[in-house]
Amino acid sequence: MADLPASIEIHEEGPREGFQIEPGPIATADKVRLIEALAETGLKRIQVCSFVNPRVVPGWADADDVVAQMKPKDGVSYTALWFNEKGLDRALAAADKLTLYGSISLTASEAFTRRNLNRSHAEQVEASRRQTALHIARGVPVKRVGVMAAFGCNYQGDVSREQVIATLQDGFGVAAEAGVEIERISLSDTMGWATPPRVEALVGEVRAKWPDKRITLHLHDTRGLAVANAYAGLKMGVDFFDSTVGGLGGCPFAGQKGAAGNISTEELVLLCHEIGVETGVDLDALIEVGRMAEAIVGHTLPSELIHAGSLDALRGSA
Amino acid sequence: MADLPASIEIHEEGPREGFQIEPGPIATADKVRLIEALAETGLKRIQVCSFVNPRVVPGWADADDVVAQMKPKDGVSYTALWFNEKGLDRALAAADKLTLYGSISLTASEAFTRRNLNRSHAEQVEASRRQTALHIARGVPVKRVGVMAAFGCNYQGDVSREQVIATLQDGFGVAAEAGVEIERISLSDTMGWATPPRVEALVGEVRAKWPDKRITLHLHDTRGLAVANAYAGLKMGVDFFDSTVGGLGGCPFAGQKGAAGNISTEELVLLCHEIGVETGVDLDALIEVGRMAEAIVGHTLPSELIHAGSLDALRGSA
Numbered sequence: 001m002a003d004l005p006a007s008i009e010i011h012e013e014g015p016r017e018g019f020q021i022e023p024g025p026i027a028t029a030d031k032v033r034l035i036e037a038l039a040e041t042g043l044k045r046i047q048v049c050s051f052v053n054p055r056v057v058p059g060w061a062d063a064d065d066v067v068a069q070m071k072p073k074d075g076v077s078y079t080a081l082w083f084n085e086k087g088l089d090r091a092l093a094a095a096d097k098l099t100l101y102g103s104i105s106l107t108a109s110e111a112f113t114r115r116n117l118n119r120s121h122a123e124q125v126e127a128s129r130r131q132t133a134l135h136i137a138r139g140v141p142v143k144r145v146g147v148m149a150a151f152g153c154n155y156q157g158d159v160s161r162e163q164v165i166a167t168l169q170d171g172f173g174v175a176a177e178a179g180v181e182i183e184r185i186s187l188s189d190t191m192g193w194a195t196p197p198r199v200e201a202l203v204g205e206v207r208a209k210w211p212d213k214r215i216t217l218h219l220h221d222t223r224g225l226a227v228a229n230a231y232a233g234l235k236m237g238v239d240f241f242d243s244t245v246g247g248l249g250g251c252p253f254a255g256q257k258g259a260a261g262n263i264s265t266e267e268l269v270l271l272c273h274e275i276g277v278e279t280g281v282d283l284d285a286l287i288e289v290g291r292m293a294e295a296i297v298g299h300t301l302p303s304e305l306i307h308a309g310s311l312d313a314l315r316g317s318a
Numbered sequence: 319m320a321d322l323p324a325s326i327e328i329h330e331e332g333p334r335e336g337f338q339i340e341p342g343p344i345a346t347a348d349k350v351r352l353i354e355a356l357a358e359t360g361l362k363r364i365q366v367c368s369f370v371n372p373r374v375v376p377g378w379a380d381a382d383d384v385v386a387q388m389k390p391k392d393g394v395s396y397t398a399l400w401f402n403e404k405g406l407d408r409a410l411a412a413a414d415k416l417t418l419y420g421s422i423s424l425t426a427s428e429a430f431t432r433r434n435l436n437r438s439h440a441e442q443v444e445a446s447r448r449q450t451a452l453h454i455a456r457g458v459p460v461k462r463v464g465v466m467a468a469f470g471c472n473y474q475g476d477v478s479r480e481q482v483i484a485t486l487q488d489g490f491g492v493a494a495e496a497g498v499e500i501e502r503i504s505l506s507d508t509m510g511w512a513t514p515p516r517v518e519a520l521v522g523e524v525r526a527k528w529p530d531k532r533i534t535l536h537l538h539d540t541r542g543l544a545v546a547n548a549y550a551g552l553k554m555g556v557d558f559f560d561s562t563v564g565g566l567g568g569c570p571f572a573g574q575k576g577a578a579g580n581i582s583t584e585e586l587v588l589l590c591h592e593i594g595v596e597t598g599v600d601l602d603a604l605i606e607v608g609r610m611a612e613a614i615v616g617h618t619l620p621s622e623l624i625h626a627g628s629l630d631a632l633r634g635s636a
Contacts, residue, residue, distance in 0.1 A: 157633040192626060195592040196549050223629070224585035224622040228546035231514050251626065260622040267542035274513040302622065304542040304578040308510060308569065311541070315475040 005239035007278035009045065011216070012038055012265055014293060015066075016047040016081055018248030019059045021261070022297050028062045030296045032070045037289045038245060039073040042281040043265070047079045048098075051087035067094040085134055092138060102135035102142040103186070104128045104171045108163045109153035112190070125170050132178045142178070144216075145171035146186035150202065152193020159193070161205050168206065184214045184240065189229065191251065192222020192260075196232035203236040218242040219263040221302060222251050226263035227271055234277060243268045246290040247302035264303035266290050270310065283310050323557035325596035327363065329534070330356055330583055332611060333384075334365040334399055336566030337377045339579070340615050346380045348614045350388045355607045356563060357391040360599040361583070365397045366416075369405035385412040403452055410456060420453035420460040421504070422446045422489045426481045427471035430508070443488050450496045460496070463489035464504035464536075468520065470511020477511070479523050486524065502532045502558065507547065510540020510569065510578075514550035521554040536560040537581040539620060540569050544581035545589055552595060561586045564608040565620035582621035584608050588628065601628050 015035050019026055035048050048070065054061035063080070072078060077099040082088045091100055106128060107113045110121045117124060135142050147167045152159050168185060175182045185206060203215060217233045219226045219241070230241060242262065249261025269281045290306035300307075333353050337344055353366050366388065372379035381398070390396060395417040400406045409418055424446060425431045428439045435442060453460050465485045470477050486503060493500045503524060521533055535551045537544045537559070548559060560580065567579025587599045608624035618625075 152629065154632045193629060195589065197593055221622055222626040223588055224545050224582065225589060227542050228549045228589070231546045231549075259625040264542065270541055271513065271543060271546070275515055300618065304539055304620065307577040308540040311470065311511060314472045 003237040004234055004275065004277055005237055007280070008234070008239045008241055008272060010043060010265060010268065010279060010281070011045045011047060011079070011240070011242045012043045012245060013047040013242050013262060014038070014244035014246065014248040014265065016050050017244050017262055018246075018293065018297065020050055020057055021250045021252065022059060024059050026059070026296060028065050028069065031062070031066045034245075034289065034293055034296060035066070035070050035078075036073075037292055039076045041285040041289055042279070043286075044075065044280065045077045045079060047081065050081040051090040052081075052083060064090055064094065067097055070097065072097050084131075088134065088138060088140070092140075100140045101144065102132065102140050103144040103146050104132060104142065104174050104182075105146045105148065106167050106171050107148040108159045108167045109149040109156040111155035112149045112153045115155050121167075121170075125174060128171070128174045129177065132174055132180065136178060136180065142175065142180040143182060144184045144186055145175065145182050146188060146218075147171070148188045148190045149193075150187040151189045151195075151198050152191065154191045161202050164202060165205065165209060168210070172210075182213060184216055185210060186216040186218055186242075188218035189220050189226075190218075192220045192225070194219060194229045195225060196228050199229045199232040200236055203233060203238060207236075214240055216240040216242060220249075220251060221247060221260040221263050224260075227267050230263055230268055231271060231275075234272070234275070241268055245286065245303075246293040246306055248293055248297070260302040264290070264301075264305065266303055266305045270305055274311070284313055321555040322552055322593065322595055323555055325598070326552070326557045326559060326590060328361060328583060328586065328597060328599070329363045329365060329397070329558070329560045330361045330563060331365040331560050331580065332356065332562035332564065332566040332583065334368050335562050335580055336564075336611065336615065338368055338375055339568045339570065340377060342377050344377070344614060346383050346387060349380070349384045352563075352607065352611055352614060353384070353388050353396075354391075355610055357394045359604040359607055360597070361604075362393065362598065363395045363397060365399065367398050369398060369400040369408040371404075382408055382412065385415055388415070390415050402449075406452065406456060406458070410458075418458050419462065420450065420458050421462040421464050422450060422460065422492050422500075423464040423466065424485045424489050425466040426477045426485045427467040427474040429473035430467045430471045433473050439485075439488075443492060446489070446492045447495065450492055450498065454496060454498065460493065460498040461500060462502045462504055462534075463493065463500050464506060465489070466506045466508045467511075468505040469507045469513075469516050470509065472509045479520050482520060483523065483527060486528070490528075500531060502534055503528060504534040504536055504560075506536035507538050507544075508536075510538045510543070512537060512547045513543060514546050517547045517550040518554055521551060521556060525554075532558055534558040534560060538567075538569060539565060539578040539581050542578075545585050548581055548586055549589060549593075552590070552593070559586055563604065563621075564611040564624055566611055566615070578620040582608070582619075582623065584621055584623045588623055592629070602631055
């Protein structure tokens with residue numbers, strides 16, 4: 001285990017992912033309460049909302065209100081998501097509380113790009129060019145190239161490493177044309193196709209090609225393999241993970257409603273702590289926030305750990 | 319991945335584990351229907367019931383009826399559990415349909431032995447001597463030494479490898495006194511304390527000490543790490559796993575009701591197939607049986623995969 005990182009950074013996406021997919025309605029005050037509780041657990045990066053069209057995503061009609069009402073905690077970065085100029089302008093209007101950075105976000109599966117965005121891959125690359133230019137014009141740094149469906153796709157099937165590398169090259173091409181310096185590469189298992197050997201192989205190949213970029217894994221637990229995949233990433237030295245408290249999020253592309261979403265933050269944190277990787281997170285506090293999230297959405301969340309409790313709590317009482 | 323086995327054997331324990339813990343009542347016909355459907359998926363070993371005191375485990379009051387009503391499939395072994403002479407005699411009465419073998423079952427944590435069985439470890443070793451003598455007297459082969467709480471215990475905390483080795487030595491001592499030849503060592507993560515490094519370390523140490531015994535892992539997904547732990551075992555060459563369809567089973571020792579139970583058979587099978595390890599199981603058929611199990615118990619089961627569907631089904635349609 002020589003390659004385990006000493007510590008990892010976590011981008012907590014529970015509020016944004018969760019309240020986007022929940023049938024709701026969920027009170028703005030509950031969203032704020034969850035965000036503020038997450039900030040008390042030691043998490044340092046929290047994605048708090050999505051500035052999207054409320055007709056498309058009614059769960060985020062109150063994005064501006066959530067940011068207005070939340071009390072930021074010192075030392076915590078609050079991020080947000082947007083897809084177009086209107087969304088960016090809403091984010092900029094809240095820039096006193098948010099840490100804004102742009103991504104060049106592409107998809108390794110053209111079938112998914114067509115289905116999800118109604119565009120060809122070439123059109124999506126072109127859209128990324130325009131969005132990058134917009135970010136530069138607005139003074140928002142562009143730091144990340146992300147690839148969705150990097151391990152497989154419900155509409156295409158398996159996705160080869162060559163497809164992922166080619167997609168990343170397209171993203172880096174957009175960055176180079178725009179003259180921006182990319183810091184991070186994000187590999188997303190959008191529909192739950194990753195396995196430990198696929199993670200090892202893809203991370204290895206991406207790192208060999210871009211050795212100076214930091215790799216982020218965005219894992220989904222759609223088929224129960226997310227923690228095993230995270231462990232494979234950790235053993236490859238990956239030190240940046242997206243996750244959601246309680247496993248908030250779901251998967252709109254799965255066979256049945258109620259399918260699991262992102263890897264749960266508390267299971268990721270438990271794994272890290274048990275193998276000696278620091279997260280800066282108070283796991284027992286986080287488990288309590290997972291239970292709060294479950295109470296807010298009003299149904300059982302996929303995280304097993306919030307139902308079982310931590311090991312440290314039992315060590316203490318044993 | 320040189321040490322991955324070419325194939326694994328699975329002991330499907332869903333009926334026994336699931337119907338023992340479900341609040342029920344569940345109709346005998348439904349139990350039989352689930353067992354018969356499992357036998358059609360390619361699973362070769364199915365634990366169908368527990369012959370226990372119906373006052374203690376009302377869910378298995380109909381164990382004898384389940385075995386009487388089920389139609390065995392050629393090539394499939396049906397196993398059962400019992401804890402005392404009365405239970406063994408009920409199992410022997412159904413021996414035309416069941417494959418009976420005895421275990422020497424001890425616990426690495428004395429705190430758990432006291433809590434679960436109201437006995438000291440020494441008393442439990444003595445009870446195993448009597449049970450082994452009983453098995454020999456009734457002509458039931460004793461093939462297995464099992465250790466519960468082999469990775470940790472909610473009442474003791476961490477369990478050291480030394481404790482597990484010492485417990486196994488006690489078990490082998492009972493076997494040697496009785497003159498029985500043990501084939502398998504079962505390591506149970508009864509309360510969900512295992513992590514991949516702990517699995518690697520314990521399997522390595524047990525194998526070094528008993529190189530000619532086959533190791534079985536009985537993993538629980540109490541805190542979401544079961545699939546990662548199974549992968550760690552597979553990479554160590556472990557080729558025998560207990561599991562339950564849908565993740566049936568729950569954990570009576572967890573912090574909350576509704577905590578996850580055993581590793582789900584379909585997630586174990588998906589992992590194996592995706593990394594090139596054969597199981598002999600038709601995964602899509604098994605997922606359908608997982609959904610049947612969910613319908614029978616009337617609530618969501620922990621397996622994520624039964625809600626998402628398999629990858630092969632999507633590869634076929636992509």
